[in-house]
Amino acid sequence: MKNVLIVGATSAIAIAIAKLFARRGDTLYLVARNAERLEQTAEDLRARGAAVIHTATADALDSAGQQKCVEQAVDTLGELDLVLLAYGTLPDQEECQGSIEATRIEFETNALSAILLLTQVADIFERQRKGTIAVITSVAGDRGRQSNYVYGAAKGAVSLFLQGLRNRLHESGVTVATIKPGFVDTPMTAQFEKGPLWASPDTVANTVVRGLDRKANVIYAPGFWRYIMLVIRLVPESIFKRLKL
DSSP states (O other): OOEEEEETTTSHHHHHHHHHHHHTTOEEEEEESOHHHHHHHHHHHHHTTOSEEEEEEOOTTOHHHHHHHHHHHHHHHSSOSEEEEOOOOOOOHHHHHTOHHHHHHHHIIIIIHHHHHHHHHHHHHHHHTOOEEEEEOOGGGGSOOTTTHHHHHHHHHHHHHHHHHHHHHGGGTOEEEEEEEOSBOSGGGTTSOOOTTOBOHHHHHHHHHHHHHTTOSEEEESTTHHHHHHHHHHSOHHHHTTSOO
């Protein structure tokens, strides 16, 4: 059994991953901003076999509140085996293009808040000299596209930060996993027309947990996105800038 802290525990992907942890009998410490949804999630995971579940509420933009939740998780569980950051928002690109404030809020939510929290978590794991830090970013962070470059820039910043942490914590025996989902059918993407590249949260969760079990550095979910993004990254900028993506 493992002690697992999940921040953003009521997101669709986080719930799907937590269900797999619950079936293993892991102890879960769940953090989210909506107390009612958080308790509903906890009750469901208890029914699925989680050994012990603790909950706490915090908003992504409340850095002090999030840091306090992490401290409470350490005090409660004694030691953390896995920390999963699984929250984020999908901004309206056109709104962000016309609003400095909207851009600022989205970048703080999707990038800065995670980076600040990871700074705290990295120190904890470095002292432990073991464990796994896992963060859900996005394939959107692999290359900037006109349709979602504010979101992509935020997720790309987190991915780059995780690269640095991976380099720093390697000698301490700590695994740092960057999770890059592609198109996932969740409430956050309900307004989009779905196609063959779309995956369910359960499919993504299975890919993620398998990757975490083998201590993977980067997990594309589903795995075929690794090859799609490789092709996209290889397109020369002189051509890419002309594409309507």
